[in-house]
Amino acid sequence: MFNEKEFQLKLDSCWPALPKKNLDAKAKSNYFLSIKKLLTAKNAVLIAHYYTEPEIQELADATGGFVGDSLEMAKFGAKHPATTIVIAGVRFMGETAKILSPEKRILMPTLEAECSLDVGCESKDFATFCKKHPDRTVVVYANTSAKVKAIADWVVTSSIALDVVKHLSKQGEKIIWAPDKYLGSYIQKNTGADILIWQAYCVVHAEFQATALSALKKEHPEAAILVHPESPPEVIAKADVVGSTSQLLKTSQELPNKKFIVATETGIFYKMQLASPAKEFIPAPTMGPNATCRCCAHCPWMKMNNLENLKEVLEQENNEILLDDEIIKKALVPLERMVSFKHA
Ligand code: 13P
Numbered sequence: 001m002f003n004e005k006e007f008q009l010k011l012d013s014c015w016p017a018l019p020k021k022n023l024d025a026k027a028k029s030n031y032f033l034s035i036k037k038l039l040t041a042k043n044a045v046l047i048a049h050y051y052t053e054p055e056i057q058e059l060a061d062a063t064g065g066f067v068g069d070s071l072e073m074a075k076f077g078a079k080h081p082a083t084t085i086v087i088a089g090v091r092f093m094g095e096t097a098k099i100l101s102p103e104k105r106i107l108m109p110t111l112e113a114e115c116s117l118d119v120g121c122e123s124k125d126f127a128t129f130c131k132k133h134p135d136r137t138v139v140v141y142a143n144t145s146a147k148v149k150a151i152a153d154w155v156v157t158s159s160i161a162l163d164v165v166k167h168l169s170k171q172g173e174k175i176i177w178a179p180d181k182y183l184g185s186y187i188q189k190n191t192g193a194d195i196l197i198w199q200a201y202c203v204v205h206a207e208f209q210a211t212a213l214s215a216l217k218k219e220h221p222e223a224a225i226l227v228h229p230e231s232p233p234e235v236i237a238k239a240d241v242v243g244s245t246s247q248l249l250k251t252s253q254e255l256p257n258k259k260f261i262v263a264t265e266t267g268i269f270y271k272m273q274l275a276s277p278a279k280e281f282i283p284a285p286t287m288g289p290n291a292t293c294r295c296c297a298h299c300p301w302m303k304m305n306n307l308e309n310l311k312e313v314l315e316q317e318n319n320e321i322l323l324d325d326e327i328i329k330k331a332l333v334p335l336e337r338m339v340s341f342k343h344a
């Protein structure tokens with residue numbers, strides 16, 4: 001079972017040091033040139049998540065790579081002809097790319113980029129929990145290790161979680177959901193499905209504050225509130241739109257509002273602002289009455305990816321994601337279900 005005290009200890013042991021300081025324009029442009037050359041020489045493509053630093057996203061776009069949410073990243077990597085994929089994100093994203101493309105070499109700027117949801121759902125504990133409920137279909141979030149995926153019947157990302165669970169619930173299936181308790185209760189509320197929920201959470205989204213959000217909305221009554229579903233229910237309750245990173249980005253372009261209050265990791269602001277230069281994007285508060293923030297809307301592990309370690313991994317060809325063949329075989333089944341799932 002999930003244990004909050006153990007979770008905190010595990011987080012402390014993998015919490016990264018402060019990210020590197022920003023480079024000046026000259027150093028940045030030198031890195032861009034060298035990394036571009038290395039990507040071509042190594043037949044490699046760079047795939048980045050929206051939460052990485054803007055310069056990593058800019059470089060992925062400028063080199064024919066890709067920036068997206070966790071589902072889109074996995075799909076792009078599987079289709080791209082490059083023999084080496086460099087994943088700038090957190091480790092479960094590298095593992096997902098390896099499971100979907102086992103014949104390719106998957107490298108990451110660092111293998112120490114964790115995700116608190118993955119940390120909070122250890123495969124042995126989770127397997128024991130699932131064995132106690134053999135009548136339930138096991139649905140896990142993409143933010144889990146390959147070993148946890150290998151136990152699951154379905155893997156979902158936040159962009160298709162509701163559709164998949166609705167589909168399963170219509171067929172009368174009872175569900176185990178892991179690891180995110182907030183996304184789990186959001187899915188339960190919106191599908192009415194019978195769900196047993198693992199109790200881990202995202203340390204970044206858990207810090208958004210509903211009371212301070214209401215106060216901010218009063219200051220900007222014309223702003224639409226966009227919320228990622230890993231946030232607490234009282235924050236989700238204040239949202240105009242709830243969705244995955246790419247769904248929030250799309251909404252920010254489509255809605256007529258000129259202002260948005262955004263409750264997700266601040267890396268997304270780069271693409272939002274790029275797509276809608278005339279609009280204003282305001283970070284949702286992680287401070288307020290009685291609040292203390294440790295992440296303050298920055299994912300500490302996403303921010304471990306930088307131009308220095310990106311160049312280094314291409315030069316040294318280290319930090320490869322290696323997975324056991326048996327785990328790949330088992331984890332591929334629920335992942336392929338997700339990739340080929342057709343929206344109802
Ligand atoms: P998305 O699937 O929405 O990209 O979310 C991944 C993630 O880590 C959110 O915190």
Ligand code: SF4
Nearest residue numbers: 090115116202204299
């Ligand atoms: Fe994991 Fe949260 Fe970071 Fe996303 S923002 S990678 S869920 S810790």
